[in-house]
Amino acid sequence: MAEANALLNNPAGTISEQELIAQVQRGQNELFYELVRPYERRVYAAALAILRNEADAEDVAQEAMLKALANIRQFRAEARFSTWLIQITVNEALMRRRRGRNAIMEGIDDHRDEEGEYTPRDFADWREIPSEALERKEVRQKLAQALATLDRKYREVFVLRDMEQLNIQETAEALGISIASVKTRLLRARLMLRDLLARGWEQGWFSRLPFEKGTKPW
């Protein structure tokens, strides 16, 4: 216990993730939150991408963390811990959705053709959008809204690959689909979001100041 407290109170955060995992695997469960804290946001986002309901996503995120704790001894060091957590979360979320009332509707959506080519629509002259744009809440909200308009199968792949940073194979494994499907869906998701962002680009979402387009705030 003293050892655990010493670890928890270590302000320099010098314990490696590997060491933390080993401690928890040896039974120091009180260290588990320290271990998962860096990933809690990603775990929530993964659950939300699948469930689209904040309350369910939070509950599933918590359930997934409890499950991860219960199975921590099965974690093998050759895997990335964050990926392992997210895969558990995706699995929990998919199970929750299957049990939910929308399972039939979601199933119909899943079988739609995805092989058709997607043609980009907007060819405005782009430049790099600075990441500082994300400091503005309305920009983040617009991006989140654009993402929410995607069909489930595109949204899930996009979130796991581009937001959760799983690789293509891990994304395929987490969702139980083929690598080819991941690539096809990812391409389409990125192109669709690009078109949606292009609209925002024209509407000035990414301007540094809201009155840059000529409208004065007073």
Next chain:
Amino acid sequence: MVNPEAVNCEQVWREISNYLEGDVDAGLRAAMDTHFRTCARCKSVLEGTSNVVRLYGDERMIEVPAGFGRRLERRLARSRRVRSNWATWSSWMIPVAAMLLMAGGLKVASSRTVPHPLLSAHAQPAHGIPPDMAVVVSSGAKEFHVVGCEFIHNKDKERTLTAREAEREGYVPCVRCMRKYLETASAGKIALDSEADAVADAGEERVPGGR
């Protein structure tokens, strides 16, 4: 090798995601790079798509509800307490239970008159029955009854005792007479009804997965 001249816009759009992934071979990459230098439309698609990947990949794009971390930490702590309580409880309770079972076994071996702790596998201990109420049991049966119940078997071997004693000996309430008794016993009929239902339900076969 892909001939740079042969890559048209449609092919570029089809491969643009793989290009961003670094998942195209050197020939195709070179062909696409050449294409981007000369085609403003495809350059626009590339830059827009790069923006998408970069912006959505930013940590700030993930927003969690206020208090999310605190609630997660609390739930983890709660589960630890439950586990720890169980561990503490089981660490002494299991040996104690084992000793009790052994002692019980010895006693059963020495005296055949002591019944099994739970005579009916389907029943649960009764609730709502006054502990000092006089009830009737008969040897070889599993239930205790209101005096005069017509469902008492082996009437010649019946004996009277209190409900508390009957329960202690492992007898469970008769679903017929005890239910009727509980229903009419007091003004709190509705409350007792649910108890009696529970008693009646306890006598039924449980469906796997049922509530």
